[in-house]
Amino acid sequence: MCALASSPAEARRNRATSLARIADQADILASVVMGVMLEAQHVRARPTKAFFVHTITRDIELEDCILDLIDNAMDGARRLLGNPVPKLLVKSDFSKFLVDLKFNESEFLIQDNCGGISLNDAINYAFSFGRRQSDEPEDYSIGVYGIGMKRAVFKLGKDIVIRSTGTASAEDDRDEPYRVIIDVAKWVASDDDSWDFDLESDDALPHPGVQIVVRDLHETIAAELSSRVFETQLRRTLARDYARFISQGLTIRVNGRNVGLYEFGVLEGDGIRPAHVEHVLRDVTVEIIAGMGARPSDTGDPDEEGDKEDLSGWYLLCNDRVVVAADKSDLTGWGYDAKNRWHPQYRGFIGIVLFSAKAAEELPLTTTKRSINRDNFVYRQALARMIELTSEWIAYTNRRKAALVEAKAFEKAAVSVSAFETQHRREAVYPTFAAAPRVRAITIQYPKPQRAIRELAVSLGDPGMSSREVGSRSFDYAHRELVGGGE
Ligand SMILES: Nc1ncnc2c1ncn2[C@@H]1O[C@H](COP(=O)(O)OP(=O)(O)OP(=O)(O)O)[C@@H](O)[C@H]1O
Ligand SMILES: [Mg+2]
Numbered sequence: 279m280c281a282l283a284s285s286p287a288e289a290r291r292n293r294a295t296s297l298a299r300i301a302d303q304a305d306i307l308a309s310v311v312m313g314v315m316l317e318a319q320h321v322r323a324r325p326t327k328a329f330f331v332h333t334i335t336r337d338i339e340l341e342d343c344i345l346d347l348i349d350n351a352m353d354g355a356r357r358l359l360g361n362p363v364p365k366l367l368v369k370s371d372f373s374k375f376l377v378d379l380k381f382n383e384s385e386f387l388i389q390d391n392c393g394g395i396s397l398n399d400a401i402n403y404a405f406s407f408g409r410r411q412s413d414e415p416e417d418y419s420i421g422v423y424g425i426g427m428k429r430a431v432f433k434l435g436k437d438i439v440i441r442s443t444g445t446a447s448a449e450d451d452r453d454e455p456y457r458v459i460i461d462v463a464k465w466v467a468s469d470d471d472s473w474d475f476d477l478e479s480d481d482a483l484p485h486p487g488v489q490i491v492v493r494d495l496h497e498t499i500a501a502e503l504s505s506r507v508f509e510t511q512l513r514r515t516l517a518r519d520y521a522r523f524i525s526q527g528l529t530i531r532v533n534g535r536n537v538g539l540y541e542f543g544v545l546e547g548d549g550i551r552p553a554h555v556e557h558v559l560r561d562v563t564v565e566i567i568a569g570m571g572a573r574p575s576d577t578g579d580p581d582e583e584g585d586k587e588d589l590s591g592w593y594l595l596c597n598d599r600v601v602v603a604a605d606k607s608d609l610t611g612w613g614y615d616a617k618n619r620w621h622p623q624y625r626g627f628i629g630i631v632l633f634s635a636k637a638a639e640e641l642p643l644t645t646t647k648r649s650i651n652r653d654n655f656v657y658r659q660a661l662a663r664m665i666e667l668t669s670e671w672i673a674y675t676n677r678r679k680a681a682l683v684e685a686k687a688f689e690k691a692a693v694s695v696s697a698f699e700t701q702h703r704r705e706a707v708y709p710t711f712a713a714a715p716r717v718r719a720i721t722i723q724y725p726k727p728q729r730a731i732r733e734l735a736v737s738l739g740d741p742g743m744s745s746r747e748v749g750s751r752s753f754d755y756a757h758r759e760l761v762g763g764g765e
Contacts, residue, residue: 324470325470326470327468327473328466330407331462331466334425334429334432335433338429338646339646339648340433340434340499340502340503340508341508341512341515342646342647342648343426343429343433343434344379344430345515345516345519345647346426346427346429346430346647347388347426347427347430347490348377348388348516348520348530349420349421349426349647350426350427351375351377351388351392351487351488352392352420352520352523352528352598352599353419353420353421354390354392354395354487355372355392355393355523355528356370356418356419357416358392358393358445359371359372361416361417361418362418363418363563363634364418364522364597364598364632364634365563365565365632366554366565366567366632366698366699367699369526370526371526371527372523372526372527373526373527373528374391374527375390375391375392375527375529376391376528376529376530377389377392377528377529377530377531379531379532380532380534381533382504383495383500383501383503383504384495384500385492385493386434386435386491386492386495386499386503387489387490387491387492388488388489388490389487389488389489390487390489391485391486391487392487393444393445393486394442394443394444394445394486394487395442395488396444396445397453397456398453399444400442400456401477403424405428405458405474406424407425407428407473408423408425409422409423409424410424415636415638415639416638417636418597418634418636418638419597419638420597420598420599420638420647421638422638422639422641422643425645426647427490431490431492432462433496433499434492434495434499435493435494435495435499436461436462436463436494436495437460437461437462437492437494438459438460438462438490438491439458439459439460439492440457440458440460440488440489440490441456441457441458441483441488441489441490441491442455442456442457442483442488442489443455443482443483443485443487444486445486454479455479455480455481455482455483456477456478456479456480458476458477459475459476460475509532512532513532513537513538514540516530516537517537517538517539518540518603519599519600519601519603520537520599520600521539521540521541521542522595522598522600522698523598524537524539524540525696525698542593542628542630542696542697542698543571543572543628543695543697544567544569544570544571544694544695544696544697544700545571545572545573545689545692545693545694545695546692546693546694546695546700547688547692547693548688548691548692549707549708550569550570550688550689550707550709551569551700551703551706551707552568552569552570552697552703552706553566553567553568553569553667553670553703553704553705554566554700554702554703555663555702555703555704557659557660557663559656559659559660560640560655560656561635561636561637561640562633562634562640562641563632563633563634563635564631564632564633564656564659564660565631565632566629566630566660566663566664566667567628567630567631567697567700568627568630568664568668568670568671568706569628569671569697569700569706570626570627570628570671570689570692570706570708571590571626571628571697572589572625572626572628572694573626573686573689573690574623574625574626574689575623575625575626588604588606588625589604590604590624590625590626590627590628591603591605591606591610591612591620591627591628591629592604592605592606592610592611592629592630592631592664593628593629593630593631594610594631594633594650595630595631595632595633596634596638596641596643596647597633597634597635598632598634599647601643601644601647601648601649601650602648602649602650606620607620609649609650609652610629610661611661611664611665611668612668614661618665618668618669618672623675624671624672627668627671628697629667629668630697631664633656633657633660640656641656642654642657667705667706670705670706671708673708674708677708677709677710678709678711680711684711685709685711688709689709722753731748734752735747735748738751738752
């Protein structure tokens with residue numbers, strides 16, 4: 279408290295003394311704070327759980343998260359089979375393995391019989407976010423980063439139960455059934471210093487494996503999981519992306535129905551054979567198959583074939599899992615160096631590249647496993663070879679234009695075989711034709727009403743005739759009638 283001043287001069291003196299005292303106190307305070315700051319060796323930088331969950335789940339699609347969970351089951355199955363090499367001509371028996379998915383607007387369930395996560399692995403590694411340098415990589419696994427399972431369950435919803443019954447093994451006498459329950463809201467709200475989940479013992483599952491149930495689904499996820507379109511699309515993706523496993527016996531079941539077998543077919547016959555080359559680059563084996571997947575388009579006219587799903591292009595697999603499908607972009611060399619940009623004339627091409635590596639971190643995979651790291655050394659080497667194989671196909675589609683009837687006869691006689699069974703061959707074989715006398719030809723293109731084209735096709739004797747053929751025949755007809763010439 280301040281004493282009352284008896285004169286203005288004394289009041290000024292009093293004010294000055296008070297100010298000096300305040301300044302002294304501020305000095306003392308500042309030096310205490312400085313002392314504390316100097317003693318502190320760190321500033322707080324760890325992420326909040328809420329930020330972490332949001333960040334890891336935001337750039338991945340629901341479908342790719344589901345694939346992450348199936349990948350883990352496939353890694354478990356491969357481990358039980360003794361880690362066979364994922365090479366095209368090596369056959370393994372996946373027929374005893376099942377991945378069963380069931381979902382609706384309120385619940386997502388996935389259960390497998392692929393050996394489970396041992397208690398030891400669960401405690402020390404499987405639930406950690408990211409692999410530690412000291413963690414032993416699994417042989418020929420798809421898993422590499424140590425995040426997929428956690429990211430997938432966080433993406434799905436907020437009430438998560440992961441149950442596992444591990445295969446008993448001689449080294450692991452602690453192996454017993456357990457469950458891990460994650461109440462995401464509670465976990466996120468709790469102290470950021472503890473990131474662990476609780477584990478408790480549980481009844482055994484019917485078969486050694488993992489069961490994951492997620493409830494309290496996020497709103498957008500619940501909407502997708504209740505949509506028929508999503509289920510149909512997921513089935514298609516699973517059939518294609520696990521074709522290597524399904525073709526070796528694996529069953530994937532979605533809402534009670536088995537996913538079908540997607541045939542990676544390639545045509546073989548007189549004058550038509552795919553290339554199948556193999557290179558070892560660093561520690562990655564690269565197998566490339568390229569050839570005629572289907573008979574090329576008759577018309578090359580996108581208007582006419584636009585509705586059909588075009589399966590042509592490159593398919594890239596890492597340790598047996600498809601990560602890029604039917605690609606026609608510069609990622610796989612189309613339009614590379616401003617050349618050979620994809621064109622409907624090239625329809626029918628199929629190229630498959632299988633990258634296999636004992637240590638999955640050598641693979642050119644992105645973290646979402648839905649693309650390829652194009653800067654990866656191994657991928658750049660493979661791409662050079664892929665571009666050569668694409669050029670062979672492009673050359674053929676140009677050649678065949680001048681000998682269409684002959685080309686079609688070759689193509690029709692060829693039969694589709696499994697691309698995974700083709701023999702090694704350095705280059706693809708495509709038909710060659712006796713050089714035809716060079717007649718300068720000009721392509722005529724003009725729009726006409728679809729109905730009129732169909733009417734003309736009927737009048738020309740074949741309602742299913744392509745528009746290109748209708749145009750060509752009506753030109754011949756007019757030429758014959760008006761000029762009197764024969765084409
Ligand atoms: N269904 C399963 N069967 C057997 N083991 C599993 C299963 N799911 C998870 N695991 C174990 O849990 C670990 C962690 O899985 P998670 O998907 O999080 O990471 P990852 O597979 O190692 O790497 P990535 O992030 O590339 O998927 C796996 O390495 C595996 O050992
Ligand atoms: Mg994984």
